[in-house]
Amino acid sequence: MNDSSPVGTPMDETVPAPASGDQPLLRAERLRVVFRVGQRGLPAVNDVDLTVSPGETVGLVGESGSGKSTLARTLIRAYEPTSGRIVYDGQDITHASEGALKPVRRSMQMVFQDPYASLDARMSVRRIIAEPLLAHRVGSRREIRERVAQLLEDVGLPPDSGDRLPAQFSGGQRQRISIARALALETKLLIADEPVSALDVSIQAQIVNLLQDIQRDRGLAYLVIAHDLALIHEMCDRVAVLYLGEVVEEGPADHVVTNPQHPYTAALLAATPVPNPDHGRERIVLHGEPPSALDPPSGCNFHPRCPIARPHCAEESPPLAELPDGRRAACFYPGELTAVGRVDGRSQEHC
Secondary structure (H helix, E strand, O other), X not given: OOOOOEOOEOOOOOOOOOOOOOOOOEEEEEEEEEEEEOOEEEEEEEEEEEEEOOOOXXXXXXXXXXXXXXXXXXXXXXXXXXXXXXXXOOEEXXXXXXXXXXXXXXXXXXEOOOOOOOOOOOOOHHHHHHHHHHHOOEOEHHHHHHHHHHHHHHOOOOHHHHHOOHHHOOHHHHHHHHHHHHOOOOOOEEEEEOOOOOOOHHHHHHHHHHHHHHHHHHOOEEEEEEOOHHHHHHHOOEEEEEEOOEEEEEEEHHHHHHOOOOHHHHHHHHOXXXXXXXXXXXXXXXXXXXXXXXXXXXXXXXXXXXXXXXXHHHOOOOOOEEOOOOOEEOOOOOOHHHHOOOOOOOOOOOO
């Protein structure tokens, strides 16, 4: 078979059209994911509402075990939701079959935290990037070869990279390969699960800049998972803060990061390093570990660790209520921890 032999449909290299009207590209409604642990249920995601609009970057932030990655994998339907609803580009995919999900996955892709673990060590980089095109039968062999060459250039890798194996690249270069693979089809939404946390600090900024350049050129929407609020502030338009599988604060990234209303968000911000030691933040010490989702506390999930908890917090769970500035927070006393000066308002620099 020669290079121009067809292997599928002709390749369309145009930027994907955004979802019609003002509708979100992705919408989750009261999404819940419960895993079975013996005879008990472990709620990993609990009644989460989330939207991502075309061209928007939304961040998910929280400690390890807060449910960020589980939520992301459920949105992309790697996990089956227990209840709730997922709508992508106008289509309800909550319980869609694998056959129905195949065309959806042409435009919804994921980049993982560990680039080496997500790449087949036995395959050449050219084959890795071409795999989505071959799986979806898009383009002739020559078109696929040209597409792979263009993607390598787009992510800043030399042309001869396609002939090498993943083990021959650095961590940052492997993440570029993962990004190139995710962009091979008509991607509209890219879910990035801790895309730079496994990389050296000197490389992290390069990958962040690459993602921002790609978004500007292609008009993609991003859902970025991170534990670093400085990264979220740099990249995101909006941010949702998760604690024990629940959203405890959500709103514009600049508002949430510079003036947190939930005490958990304030504690995350206080733990973020700042470059100038003269403008440090007073540390907020959260005592104890996050409670087990198998045996959550009564009332507010955060109250056993909260510096401003009252007896009322142990009796009733606060709703995720809208505040005057338009954001939402699940706290009976929003903004109090910031207001009393436990977070130094002078320091708003990015890390």
